[in-house]
Amino acid sequence: MNTPTLPDPATPSFSPLYQQIKALILQSLQAGEWKPGEPIPSEMDLAARFRVSQGTVRKAIDELASENLVLRRQGKGTFVATHAEQQVQYRFLKLVPDSGDTATEGPAERTIVDCKRLRASADVARALALRTGDAVLQVRRVLAYAGVPTILEDLWLPGAFFKGLTAERLRASRGPMYAMFEAEFGVRMVRAEEKIRAVLPDAEQALLLDVAAGTPLLSVERVAHTYNDTPMELRRGLYRTDTHHYRNELG
Amino acid sequence: MNTPTLPDPATPSFSPLYQQIKALILQSLQAGEWKPGEPIPSEMDLAARFRVSQGTVRKAIDELASENLVLRRQGKGTFVATHAEQQVQYRFLKLVPDSGDTATEGPAERTIVDCKRLRASADVARALALRTGDAVLQVRRVLAYAGVPTILEDLWLPGAFFKGLTAERLRASRGPMYAMFEAEFGVRMVRAEEKIRAVLPDAEQALLLDVAAGTPLLSVERVAHTYNDTPMELRRGLYRTDTHHYRNELG
DNA sequence: CAGTGGTCTAGACCACTGG
């Protein structure tokens, strides 16, 4: 399966079999051969399909599982990961109540403030790997916990992938927004990076979050990616951190 | 190696061989059988020592490596992880310059403001799993980049483990503080969790960071742990985020 | 009970490092 070439330290020209198998499975995931939540073929089946041993398929799937692209369940099978999971809902939201008790808090009350199509500004275009002026969708929403507005988010999506997304449709959907993106638009967020700062809100932001003008807030700028590291969403969040905090684990 | 018991779903009473091997290796790491930066025995040697196959040792070490307790280097061996590594120095510091160019920035200029022994307050004691009133060491320092004070940190260490740590000794040490902890006190930080908020500085903090009173700052409270999840440091950082930001990856 | 993922073994061979 390796292209036989002369040894060349500069361009490694060597990729283990299981990496090649992983790439093939990744292609099928990306092509939508198996839908989110569905099982992929068993290790034995995949081994037969690719003409390799079960152990090699296993190692390929191990990596996909460690990247949260796929979910193993002993005795049942291996399933395409989804943001609609009950267990790991809101995988990308790191804001938790100071009590730590995210269970008792319950889900956020969501208010869509705005949802409109417009042309990408320079910085939005850069973040989404588009050209300035390309069509983008802009959404603004507020999340409240126990009636207290806590998160104000502006987000931008490439218009080409989200045709037909409206404020009504956002309001109608239940559960995580990323789960809706999977079901309605076939777009799955797989990885993201965030830049966090402390800022002061402008007048409009202060009003929406119901805080005084001088209240320090957490600014969280996120770029979320699909497969292939394609950026698919830019999100700028403002978090109140008087009753909540951003929780992070360092390994 | 397994204690044979009747199947009991409630108390799993089953632990795979490689987990047991991992625990044994962990014990040796903890006991200091191999020092930070040193190689541990080869997979073959460990397999012989524990009377298991190389593959089983391999899987045990794989997990230790994925938890950054150990570092594999093909052709050379497996080494006890250390904070003194040139590559991954400041593993736990997530504040980066907005340019992203951490290389050109160079190391921070460090100023030890204060270092004293005192008795643990209730909240410090709780974080460090001590009793209120136990001896702790308190350190305050400022980190500056290109002459601009950017980080103000207060940190607390359990006095029992850091006998003889003084401001002079802190000033004398080069490189990451955690590397010094390893070399001088045999304490290795392995894992940490951070709670992040946006706050306003008090007068003294504003002075030390050379910012106006109303400047929003990132408050980063970290609890760092050694092996066994023993908390060994409480650190409260204030970060300026006008030229830097806290960078986080979501998987 | 059959089918799935999970563990364990033994052995062969490959890629990388250093002397």
Next chain:
DNA sequence: CAGTGGTCTAGACCACTGC
């Protein structure tokens, strides 16, 4: 060149799930 970690195979058996 010998020694290390890294890959790959084939086969046996175990634990978990659902029918």
